[in-house]
Amino acid sequence: MRKKKTVYVCQKCGYRTPKWAGRCPECGEWGSLVEEVEKKEVKHRSSWVTSSATSPVPVTEIESSTENRERTGITEFDRVLGGGVVKGSVSLISGEPGIGKSTFLLQIASLFAEKGKVLYVTAEESPQQVALRANRLGALKENLLIYSENNLEEIAQQVERINPILAVYDSIQTLYLPYIESAAGSVSQVRECAAFITNLSKRRGITSFIVGHVTKEGTIAGPKVLEHIVDAVFQFEGDRGYNFRIFRSIKNRFGSTGELAVFEMTETGLKEVPNPSQFFLEERPKEKAGSVVFAGIEGSRPLLLEVQALVTRAVFTTPQRRAKGINANRLSIIVATVEKELGIPLRNFDVFVNVVGGVKVDEPAVDLPVAAAIVSSYFDRPIKPEFALFGEIGLTGEVRRVRLEELREKEARKNGFEVVKGIKHISEIPEKLLV
Numbered sequence: 001m002r003k004k005k006t007v008y009v010c011q012k013c014g015y016r017t018p019k020w021a022g023r024c025p026e027c028g029e030w031g032s033l034v035e036e037v038e039k040k041e042v043k044h045r046s047s048w049v050t051s052s053a054t055s056p057v058p059v060t061e062i063e064s065s066t067e068n069r070e071r072t073g074i075t076e077f078d079r080v081l082g083g084g085v086v087k088g089s090v091s092l093i094s095g096e097p098g099i100g101k102s103t104f105l106l107q108i109a110s111l112f113a114e115k116g117k118v119l120y121v122t123a124e125e126s127p128q129q130v131a132l133r134a135n136r137l138g139a140l141k142e143n144l145l146i147y148s149e150n151n152l153e154e155i156a157q158q159v160e161r162i163n164p165i166l167a168v169y170d171s172i173q174t175l176y177l178p179y180i181e182s183a184a185g186s187v188s189q190v191r192e193c194a195a196f197i198t199n200l201s202k203r204r205g206i207t208s209f210i211v212g213h214v215t216k217e218g219t220i221a222g223p224k225v226l227e228h229i230v231d232a233v234f235q236f237e238g239d240r241g242y243n244f245r246i247f248r249s250i251k252n253r254f255g256s257t258g259e260l261a262v263f264e265m266t267e268t269g270l271k272e273v274p275n276p277s278q279f280f281l282e283e284r285p286k287e288k289a290g291s292v293v294f295a296g297i298e299g300s301r302p303l304l305l306e307v308q309a310l311v312t313r314a315v316f317t318t319p320q321r322r323a324k325g326i327n328a329n330r331l332s333i334i335v336a337t338v339e340k341e342l343g344i345p346l347r348n349f350d351v352f353v354n355v356v357g358g359v360k361v362d363e364p365a366v367d368l369p370v371a372a373a374i375v376s377s378y379f380d381r382p383i384k385p386e387f388a389l390f391g392e393i394g395l396t397g398e399v400r401r402v403r404l405e406e407l408r409e410k411e412a413r414k415n416g417f418e419v420v421k422g423i424k425h426i427s428e429i430p431e432k433l434l435v
């Protein structure tokens with residue numbers, strides 16, 4: 001008998017090598033290489049591919065009717081998708097376990113079920129559990145079919161038979177293709193299953209949502225290897241401590257990335273938050289040192305957020321720098337700049353910075369608010385309460401312009417704040433911004 005050929009696959013990035021190594025040469029992860037049997041399913045796959053093969057067409061003869069979109073009625077969701085769900089598209093919905101993916105997709109499934117048959121594949125939970133949730137969400141619809149199965153070949157048969165307008169696969173980590181000899185959840189299975197679903201969906205024009213878990217540390221056998229297989233990737237973010245969730249587009253063939261919507265968790269499922277700025281500032285302490293309003297942009301949407309800093313005398317010889325919601329390296333640079341340009345001995349102080357609400361900010365415009373919050377906390381003097389701030393800080397402490405300033409200003413004004421103009425250097429913070 002021929003010996004089975006094995007290959008070592010990195011469970012983090014999908015790198016393949018015939019030889020085992022303690023550390024993945026591609027992504028640098030330790031202990032992530034797992035032995036898998038070299039797949040022989042290529043035959044199967046190519047048969048799937050050829051059955052849907054088309055021939056090249058002149059560009060002038062292609063109808064540019066890509067705008068075959070279905071609005072769900074959840075305005076914020078539709079907006080993040082780029083104006084509704086594109087018919088036949090395959091989207092990955094990723095997020096940590098327990099964040100609300102199943103709940104939200106059941107809500108979406110129920111909305112689609114008003115227009116046609118919807119297949120909800122639950123490979124994780126029993127049909128009873130899903131039905132119980134559907135009852136709680138008010139999602140009991142006759143056209144919503146719940147199917148508890150892990151074998152993707154079986155599922156495909158039902159999909160072909162039912163031909164639903166929407167299919168939900170919950171989750172990709174618990175599905176498997178029997179001809180791939182590694183366990184469900186391994187990189188090979190996850191990738192092949194996603195390719196299989198994509199193929200099936202494209203051939204039949206079935207809109208599909210795939211659920212993918214990610215872990216806190218990053219992705220184990222997860223969405224990273226899927227990103228280029230699917231049309232769009234959306235991510236649920238949020239802190240367990242808060243009762244709202246952020247829905248963000250990471251990749252979108254049919255819309256822009258970085259778009260964000262805010263949902264509030266309720267007994268009856270996720271409800272959209274039409275004015276997130278107001279929502280995030282609701283519990284802001286007034287006239288407290290260390291709290292500042294940041295006028296940010298997420299995707300194309302302006303968003304006011306509260307940035308807090310706490311500066312306290314260092315307990316240990318090495319002062320602590322902790323950042324939540326902003327990049328830790330960025331914080332170190334801001335702290336160093338503030339120390340140098342304002343002559344504040346921050347080396348003797350611990351600095352903690354937090355973006356309230358568990359929102360992750362990834363734009364340099366947050367520099368000035370962070371610096372202002374630090375200075376405010378250090379001097380124990382509040383920022384003038386009417387101010388909303390933005391601005392990038394250079395290494396010499398100069399404040400730079402950022403993108404979409406008018407949009408930020410408009411949002412600030414809409415919510416009763418004014419933006420501060422004419423701050424050229426962070427040394428002006430105490431005089432111009434503090435009470």
Ligand code: TYD
Nearest residue numbers: 097098099100101102103265266267269270
């Ligand atoms: P769930 O949808 O099961 O998370 P995931 O599929 O991402 O693992 O949600 C986790 C729990 O939170 C579940 O017990 C239901 C509850 N939940 C609500 O009660 N209301 C909500 O709006 C959401 C999103 C979740």
Ligand code: MG
Nearest residue numbers: 101102103124
């Ligand atoms: Mg779930």
